[in-house]
Amino acid sequence: MKLLLALIFFSISRCVFAQQMHIGLLTEFDIKKLKINKAIGNYHVMTDSTYLGFANSTDIIDVIYVSPNKMTVNFQGNSYDNINNLFLYALFEEQSIQLTGISPGFNSRQYEGDFEISAGKSGVRVINNIDLEAYLEGVIESEAGSSQHYEYYKVQAIISRTYAKKNEGKHKLEGFQLCDKVHCQVYHNKRLNNPIIDSAVSNTGHQILSDKNDKYAPTFFSANCGGQTCNPSYIWKESIEGLTSFKDTFCVYSKQATWTKSIPYIDWVTFIVKKYNFPIDDSLSLQLLNNYKQDERQAFYIDPSYGIPLKELREKFKLKSTYFSVRKDGEYMVISGRGFGHGVGLCQEGAMKMARTNYTCNQIIKFYFPDYLISKIIYN
Numbered sequence: 001m002k003l004l005l006a007l008i009f010f011s012i013s014r015c016v017f018a019q020q021m022h023i024g025l026l027t028e029f030d031i032k033k034l035k036i037n038k039a040i041g042n043y044h045v046m047t048d049s050t051y052l053g054f055a056n057s058t059d060i061i062d063v064i065y066v067s068p069n070k071m072t073v074n075f076q077g078n079s080y081d082n083i084n085n086l087f088l089y090a091l092f093e094e095q096s097i098q099l100t101g102i103s104p105g106f107n108s109r110q111y112e113g114d115f116e117i118s119a120g121k122s123g124v125r126v127i128n129n130i131d132l133e134a135y136l137e138g139v140i141e142s143e144a145g146s147s148q149h150y151e152y153y154k155v156q157a158i159i160s161r162t163y164a165k166k167n168e169g170k171h172k173l174e175g176f177q178l179c180d181k182v183h184c185q186v187y188h189n190k191r192l193n194n195p196i197i198d199s200a201v202s203n204t205g206h207q208i209l210s211d212k213n214d215k216y217a218p219t220f221f222s223a224n225c226g227g228q229t230c231n232p233s234y235i236w237k238e239s240i241e242g243l244t245s246f247k248d249t250f251c252v253y254s255k256q257a258t259w260t261k262s263i264p265y266i267d268w269v270t271f272i273v274k275k276y277n278f279p280i281d282d283s284l285s286l287q288l289l290n291n292y293k294q295d296e297r298q299a300f301y302i303d304p305s306y307g308i309p310l311k312e313l314r315e316k317f318k319l320k321s322t323y324f325s326v327r328k329d330g331e332y333m334v335i336s337g338r339g340f341g342h343g344v345g346l347c348q349e350g351a352m353k354m355a356r357t358n359y360t361c362n363q364i365i366k367f368y369f370p371d372y373l374i375s376k377i378i379y380n
């Protein structure tokens, strides 16, 4: 017990000057069997009641889901049954360990920080307790890759730091703060490749975007706005102060600026008639349905009076954005779209292009968030 208390105290004291985040990892999987290995550094391994030992680079920990509150843990030749929680505490900062899916299988991911692994309702849950700044390094590489301009990484650092702080209650009911998916911010690894990312994070240390009342800015971002950012009310049914729709010429020639998709005509029409009671027998309405052009971003297909939100068509037919036009072509509806993602706030490909053409981090942020200020937060 003394050892356990000492370790907990050690873990708390190590983090006293840092801002700890609790991130749900591997949240897209329903994990039945997880392998933990290739520790870089030493990890204390313990359950609620028992200290199991040190894990180093040669150790493998197998975690097998049994039922809610029950896992089996295999470690150093021993098998431990009826485990509810398993904790891994890094002895020093910047240590990391690898998580690999055995069932279901998924590629190995390396993460820094401490881990709480528990038996959830239907699978193993993994929570990563990590310093905010180290978390950001992983997010930035996951979100932007490893070959961007330094000024872009600084932009993403400020945007992602603000997003993390503003949304730290988003998954409260699930026992962590943010998930590792695009729903929050993609976090698929610790930073692996580009060390410039570390410098971008530390050079913007503690910087966030806020309004005049020191409230965190709503720093939404998506891959490509298609040439016009989206009004938040088109996506979430309510406007957000300080975020409007405006033209963005920086992204229009980039990778994800345009796309097309063909959908069987019958599927398109059946969905719209059934769900929205579309007047298919009216020839004018049918003509409008078969040939819809969206030059400026809209919230509704054809006209608001038909009550068909573009957002719902995007979800149903898995379209890259809501910024699309449609044209009937034989048995198919051909969808020609612009951009990728919801299009609200920062356009990542536009901001990347700005950085490559020598705009500074501050100028890029001013362009996408003209109503907000860069300020510093002091962590408790």
Ligand SMILES: [Zn+2]
Binding pocket: 170, 171, 178, 179, 180, 181, 183, 184, 185
């Ligand atoms: Zn989330």
Ligand SMILES: [Zn+2]
Binding pocket: 224, 225, 226, 227, 228, 229, 248, 250, 251, 252, 347, 349, 350
């Ligand atoms: Zn854009």
